[in-house]
Amino acid sequence: MTTKRLAALALIAAALPGAAWAGPLNPTIVFMDAAPSMKLVMAALILASVAAIAIAVRKLMAGPNLSGGSTFLSALRLGGPLIGLLGGAYNGLAMFMGLSRGPQPFHVVAPGLAEAMLIILLGLVCGVVAVICHWAVEARIDRAVLSR
Numbered sequence: 001m002t003t004k005r006l007a008a009l010a011l012i013a014a015a016l017p018g019a020a021w022a023g024p025l026n027p028t029i030v031f032m033d034a035a036p037s038m039k040l041v042m043a044a045l046i047l048a049s050v051a052a053i054a055i056a057v058r059k060l061m062a063g064p065n066l067s068g069g070s071t072f073l074s075a076l077r078l079g080g081p082l083i084g085l086l087g088g089a090y091n092g093l094a095m096f097m098g099l100s101r102g103p104q105p106f107h108v109v110a111p112g113l114a115e116a117m118l119i120i121l122l123g124l125v126c127g128v129v130a131v132i133c134h135w136a137v138e139a140r141i142d143r144a145v146l147s148r
Contacts, residue, residue, distance in 0.1 A: 084126065
């Protein structure tokens, strides 16, 4: 395949998820309509992902002077998805407690379900970012140790 063809396929693949968000709900609207506690969880997961990237970049740029930050990345590998799952479960519980008052149309339930799925997604993304950053840092540490 040519480079132009690969770029076109990558552009189409990147645009497909955006087409799914073209409706009345998108991640920004879900975040803005979320409860304050869920906004806090979402913001913490986003900030933790950014912090993981910043720590990994700092450690990779440090060269042989590696110090600090690996414990954060290691803890975030499991902690991010667990926090996302906990937030999604709490949101699901609140949703079902609301449904216990009687049947509701799906358009009433959909925003709560979208909020729960967004929290779970952010937790998984946070975990994936932490795993990749941790692998990169550990590979750098291995190279530094083995080169001595």
